[in-house]
Amino acid sequence: MEAIPSDTQTMAAPDSGFNFLTPEAWKALLSHYSHVVLVANSEAVDFKRLRSELPETALYVFFNNVYKVLDEPFAGHAVLFARSGVMGANIVHRREAADVLRFFAGDDFLGVVNIRVSPEENFSEEGRFEGAETRHLDLTKMLVDLYPVGKIATSGFAVALWLAELQLPGKILLAGFSAKRSEKWKVFDVHDWTFEQIFLRLFARMGTISMMGGVDASPYAAIARRFPQVPPIEIAMTAAEVLSERLHNANSQIDRLMSVTKSIRAIEGFFRRFKPKTRKQRFLEKSKE
Template identity: 90%
Template sequence: MEAISSDTQSAAAADGGFNVLTPEAWKALLSPYSHIVLVANSEAVDFGRLRSELPETALYVFFNNVYKVLDEPFAGHAVLIARSGVMGANIVHRREVVDVLRFFAGDDFLGVVNIRVSPEENFSDESGFKGARTRHLDLTQMLGDLYPVDKIATSGFAMALWLAELQLPGKILLAGFSAKRSEKWKVFDVHDWTFEQIFLRLFARMGTISMMGGVDVSPYAALAKRFPQVPPIEIAMTAAEVLSERLHNANGQIDRLMSVTKSIRAIEGFFRRFKPKTRKQRFLEKSKE
């Protein structure tokens, strides 16, 4: 499968020397694929099922630290999404580019897409990606009035929304988007996981995207089948009532835990003051001078 032509690349918009493609160029690059599969860094990803059910014309979209889901080099069409932070692409300033790119090789690898989703995030130059073909994608305007205030969208959510708006001929499939913390990998509180899951599941029920390994079937669909005489809004309100009571009870237990661990947290806070500053903290302090 051919990558985007050099003529189309030269027609791409340029912004400060970064390779920022036009929407038309992105469509030309991605339209040949029958499926666009967004692979979350999650233990919920079932690669055996993905590879057995999808054709070879599928494009797999990986994110940042792919060693969380890959044990060996990936054989298939792939692209790597490199999320930016205030210091540039995270895998660049953390010096993880070599560790990540070793999972991809050959003509089937489309390269790296360095994305930013908020004004505080900054792109990295192509030179930081150790020779990999690099494109840049700015999603700040798309998410500006949509995402909850004081939270930052995950890369997977941002890409799913952007791909849906491109209206590609191929199907968009999300793999492993469960938003659940596992024993091995955590989820970060800077993202609004509840909002994202609601948004993505509505997208899935509208048929805009498909989801695998997270929300194959709604557990409440069985209630609608068992009580066809009950309006859907009543089922939703009853479910919300039960969930509200369970959340209230859980908050009571959390309050007790906070009280019991007060002395432990005080000791931890004391020793944290002696922890050396990270490179990111030093960078932010220097940028304010």
Template identity: 85%
Template sequence: MEAIPSDNKAMTAPDGGFNFLTPEAWKALLSGYSHIVLVANSEAVDLERLRSELPETALYVFFNKVYKVLDEPFVGHSMLVARSDVMGAHIVHRREAADVLRFFGGDEFLGVVNIRVSVEENLSEESRFEGAKARHLDLTQMLADLYPIGKIATSGFAVALWLADLQLPGKVLLAGFSAKRSEKWKVFDVHDWTFEQIFLRLFARMGSISMMGGVDASPYSALAKRFPEVPPIEIAMTAAEVLSERLDNTNSQIDRLMSITKFIRAVDNFFRRFKPKTRKQRFLEKSKG
């Protein structure tokens, strides 16, 4: 597979399909906003509270399936991040672009930013985004030596790091980045949620970004205030000791459940062999052939 240019120079492919900007151009585009708010597709997002507490100069960055957090068209400064996989932007090859982009419009909509974070992912041409202005962003080099091997970064994590590196004058605010499974929306095992939460919270404590909840609500901050004479490393080691014991206990219960459900999983695996192949699986087989 031919690699997509990743030097972020302002350029257009010969067919006019891709629109890359330099870091300087991105900074010029985003520096006019007092806040850059990354809105996760999570039930933890309180968009009404955000809109009431932040000024009108805030830019709200949404991701992929925005109908998870929006019930009506968004009025205000906004931008949509469209993540890619091997077949291109998710919302394009899944034919969801029109359904997603109906939530945005007008002069306050900056358009779509189609991103990729690994070399297996491919970008989609600007013409595939239902007439919306589209820019392209390749973050593979930024994450190559950073993210745990065998896992793929989430779009929110990648964009948060990229914005922090741009060193914008406005504040970068993360909303709903809890990494918690909910009754309605699941989290995917392909991402290293633990690594991302540790990284983002350290970034927040350094002041590079801000998080709604998470850092300020940490119970361990209360421990540090209650025991000011105890070094932070001792508190961390004690917390790690307790968590390790609880994890061992949890693993014992998981092993028991795996044993009990062995027959059920065997039946499930048998019937999965008869499940029709997805469009992505057919695409991969065709590309290999």
């Protein structure tokens, strides 16, 4: 699959299979909504609260495998952001497009936005998304000098940053962006969750975005209110000191666990060699030939 150049300023040729919009066109498309709500695939999402507090003019942005947060077709303005991988959009090459898109229908569904955030990711053509209207968005240039080296941005973080830069008239709200692993869904180590949370919470404190259950729920805000005579830098340094000590203690326990489980990990590594290769692994090996 041929890599697509990182250039969100230009439009793809009509017969190329890719549909890019200029920033001005994106802004015009999204300016009709009073709120743009980014819904994380997290158990922390409170849909009942969202639908009761927000007007019908809100646009809900979903990501990839929406069955993690939806159990029935979504009624309301919605758009699906489908993340790409080396083999194209993940929901396409995993043959999940039909299962995901069944949650959306009607005129209120804005369609699919196939995004990529790193150079090794590749788009899927418009026709691969079960007939849904599809647009493409390349965010690699926006993140190349921003995101920590060796890590890949989450779709939610990349889209939140992109929306903030569009300077839409409506409000941007993040729902369920907790970066916490739950009993049901895991978080992936390829992302820098700490960096993203710091960035998004600073955005929230600046008023650029809002975080439901995020910055407003911080227990450290209560400390600042309790000690108004203490400069914020002193509170931050004290918090960093405590966190550093706790992290050191946690690392000591992790080292002990690594030692105790050494034999178990050796056995697991031995049997992993017999595990069949995934479609992605076979694709990568073939592309190197």
